Amino acid sequence: MNTMLIVFLKEVRENLRDRRTLGSALLFGPLIGPFIFALMMNTVITRELNKADQPLRIPVIGAQYAPNLIDALKQEGLIPRPPVANPEAAVRDQDADVVLRIPSDFDKSWRKGEASQVEMIYDSSQRETGGSIDRLRHMLETYSRRQGAMRLVARGLSPTMMAPVSVDDRDQSTPQSRAGQLFSILPYFFVLAVFMGGMYLAIDLTAGERERQSLEPLFANPVPRWKVLLGKLGAICVFSLASLTISVVGFGVCGRIIPAEKLGMTLNLGPAFALQVVLIMLPLVILLASLQTLVAAFAKSYREAQTYLSLLMMVPALPSVLLSVLPIKVAPWMFTVPLLGQQVGITQLLRGGELTSMQISTCVTCGLVVAVLATLVTAAVYRSERLAISA
Amino acid sequence: MIEVRDLYKHFGDVKAVDGVSFVARDGEITGLLGPNGAGKTTTLRMLYTLMNPDRGQVLVDGIDAARDAQAVRRQLGVLPDARGLYKRLTARENIEYFARLQGMEHALIQARREQLIKALEMEDIADRRTEGFSQGQRVKTAIARALVHDPKNVILDEPTNGLDVMATRSLRQFMRRLKGEGRCVLFSSHIMQEVAALCDRIVVIAHGRVVADETPDALRAQTGQLNLEDAFVKIIGSDEGLAA
Numbered sequence: 001m002n003t004m005l006i007v008f009l010k011e012v013r014e015n016l017r018d019r020r021t022l023g024s025a026l027l028f029g030p031l032i033g034p035f036i037f038a039l040m041m042n043t044v045i046t047r048e049l050n051k052a053d054q055p056l057r058i059p060v061i062g063a064q065y066a067p068n069l070i071d072a073l074k075q076e077g078l079i080p081r082p083p084v085a086n087p088e089a090a091v092r093d094q095d096a097d098v099v100l101r102i103p104s105d106f107d108k109s110w111r112k113g114e115a116s117q118v119e120m121i122y123d124s125s126q127r128e129t130g131g132s133i134d135r136l137r138h139m140l141e142t143y144s145r146r147q148g149a150m151r152l153v154a155r156g157l158s159p160t161m162m163a164p165v166s167v168d169d170r171d172q173s174t175p176q177s178r179a180g181q182l183f184s185i186l187p188y189f190f191v192l193a194v195f196m197g198g199m200y201l202a203i204d205l206t207a208g209e210r211e212r213q214s215l216e217p218l219f220a221n222p223v224p225r226w227k228v229l230l231g232k233l234g235a236i237c238v239f240s241l242a243s244l245t246i247s248v249v250g251f252g253v254c255g256r257i258i259p260a261e262k263l264g265m266t267l268n269l270g271p272a273f274a275l276q277v278v279l280i281m282l283p284l285v286i287l288l289a290s291l292q293t294l295v296a297a298f299a300k301s302y303r304e305a306q307t308y309l310s311l312l313m314m315v316p317a318l319p320s321v322l323l324s325v326l327p328i329k330v331a332p333w334m335f336t337v338p339l340l341g342q343q344v345g346i347t348q349l350l351r352g353g354e355l356t357s358m359q360i361s362t363c364v365t366c367g368l369v370v371a372v373l374a375t376l377v378t379a380a381v382y383r384s385e386r387l388a389i390s391a
Numbered sequence: 392m393i394e395v396r397d398l399y400k401h402f403g404d405v406k407a408v409d410g411v412s413f414v415a416r417d418g419e420i421t422g423l424l425g426p427n428g429a430g431k432t433t434t435l436r437m438l439y440t441l442m443n444p445d446r447g448q449v450l451v452d453g454i455d456a457a458r459d460a461q462a463v464r465r466q467l468g469v470l471p472d473a474r475g476l477y478k479r480l481t482a483r484e485n486i487e488y489f490a491r492l493q494g495m496e497h498a499l500i501q502a503r504r505e506q507l508i509k510a511l512e513m514e515d516i517a518d519r520r521t522e523g524f525s526q527g528q529r530v531k532t533a534i535a536r537a538l539v540h541d542p543k544n545v546i547l548d549e550p551t552n553g554l555d556v557m558a559t560r561s562l563r564q565f566m567r568r569l570k571g572e573g574r575c576v577l578f579s580s581h582i583m584q585e586v587a588a589l590c591d592r593i594v595v596i597a598h599g600r601v602v603a604d605e606t607p608d609a610l611r612a613q614t615g616q617l618n619l620e621d622a623f624v625k626i627i628g629s630d631e632g633l634a635a
């Protein structure tokens with residue numbers, strides 16, 4: 001039987017017997033993504049739905065000075081709460097999102113046909129209050145515009161005099177593209193699944209074997225080391241591929257049970273999405289297996305390898321973070337860079353776009369080239385005399 | 392047959408092996424005796440091609456290790472200094488893994504494996520996972536997997552290390568059996584009684600050099616000491632590290 005296959009089968013068999021490896025490779029690693037995603041979506045949806053449906057409860061100071069205004073606001077969904085003594089403190093302490101204050105001379109100015117003033121007291125540095133402030137402002141402006149129009153009509157003028165320019169919103173974002181914006185972290189979860197799927201194996205098969213003193217006897221067998229390496233890489237790849245598959249399926253399930261349409265979004269995480277993700281992630285599976293093995297080969301001990309790899313795990317997050325923070329335009333060259341290409345590609349799929357076969361093949365080919373280079377470097381390190389010696 | 396010609400291996404300033412030559416013949420047990428740090432493990436590592444010598448030549452059954460390392464390894468059964476097993480595999484599975492790597496046929500693997508399990512008296516542990524094995528059980532498993540392909544030449548680095556009296560006795564018995572089968576047996580030790588009791592030929596090394604290469608009797612005669620222990624001390628020039 002072929003050496004690579006022998007090594008591969010033994011490593012798979014041995015690691016299938018290890019609970020910790022299985023837990024991290026097939027449970028924790030792949031499912032952490034869907035889990036966080038579901039949690040995130042759930043929070044967002046619950047919050048948005050609550051905000052939109054619930055009446056706006058806001059303390060109103062001086063409601064008695066403007067009964068007509070208050071009546072109109074009530075129609076729009078405002079429930080005035082009793083006035084607070086110190087509105088500035090109330091918004092700072094987050095006792096109220098916003099406080100409406102109507103001065104005592106409101107009615108006097110109103111009768112004169114002058115601009116009557118109202119005050120909105122709020123703290124814009126409190127994130128959660130944005131919705132309430134906007135809703136109240138919108139209600140007030142609507143009321144103001146309506147009353148203004150009625151005054152013009154009363155004087156025999158057309159209300160359009162007051163609105164020489166009318167603006168119509170035509171937002172080109174689709175529900176999918178808005179979802180894609182929100183989920184730019186999602187591609188990282190797939191990389192994470194691949195990484196976690198192979199990590200314990202990669203450490204165990206090189207740093208672990210050396211630490212347990214079984215690498216030296218292994219290399220005393222009449223087989224070339226690169227074949228042993230390829231067998232081991234194969235085992236790592238199989239575990240990380242399994243992890244990726246579980247993750248993709250997990251996201252598929254999430255996509256079905258999360259009521260994203262309530263936000264006006266569509267989650268396209270079905271089989272077509274899953275297949276394309278697995279396809280463009282394939283080079284990363286090999287690349288990460290090689291890199292993890294390389295790091296484990298340099299580490300002096302199992303623990304050291306674990307530390308290094310935990311740091312290495314942060315690197316794939318970079319494209320995700322950069323692309324979600326910086327307004328970088330997607331360019332064709334991005335598909336040639338491993339990790340970045342996958343990030344851009346998966347985001348594009350999430351936004352409801354298609355991947356052209358050109359983009360897919362660029363992504364896969366360039367990824368494979370880099371993966372082969374990484375494997376060659378790892379093989380060179382495997383040839384070194386020091387590798388097998390644990391001292 | 393294993394021939395070593397003028398072998399050198401330095402690690403920085405440490406002259407681990409500094410001009411070692413000897414021959415280990417078929418049908419004989421050759422002992423590599425030396426105190427701690429003498430360079431025994433390093434010499435053996437160059438024999439089974441884990442390390443490349445700085446200078447010198449290694450020939451196993453006439454094959455040059457520098458030319459065809461893989462062919463040399465095929466001629467060898469090795470119990471290295473590091474003898475870690477795969478904890479999550481049983482003793483049988485450990486043996487079978489190495490047998491497969493040797494390219495053996497399934498039927499032959501079965502036969503040789505059972506033969507060795509019997510010879511090493513490890514039937515009771517053969518189907519246990521090796522996690523938690525005692526020193527002796529580990530050594531037995533490591534020897535079985537090293538010899539499963541029926542090698543002509545056997546290299547054992549301190550094989551009795553950590554074994555109790557009974558286990559040591561049965562291991563010596565086993566080594567005599569290997570010799571009786573016509574194999575070339577080369578082992579290292581820092582225990583002189585062991586070497587004296589077993590060897591047809593003794594190669595004494597100290598500080599990376601061969602300081603004696605004789606039969607036990609010739610060694611006694613050469614140093615004029617009746618007691619082998621005194622003979623060794625005299626050869627090495629001090630009694631460092633030669634405690635039994």
Ligand SMILES: Nc1ncnc2c1ncn2[C@@H]1O[C@H](COP(=O)(O)OP(=O)(O)OP(=O)(O)O)[C@@H](O)[C@H]1O
Pocket residue numbers: 389391402405406407408425426427428429430431432433434581
């Ligand atoms: N990989 C290495 N790197 C640096 N120095 C080494 C290495 N291997 C061995 N040495 C040094 O070479 C010398 C010989 O070591 P070696 O392990 O061959 O001795 P030994 O005869 O097997 O000793 P022992 O009886 O303790 O096993 C020692 O001084 C050791 O520190």
Ligand SMILES: [Mg+2]
Pocket residue numbers: 431432433472548549
């Ligand atoms: Mg040693």
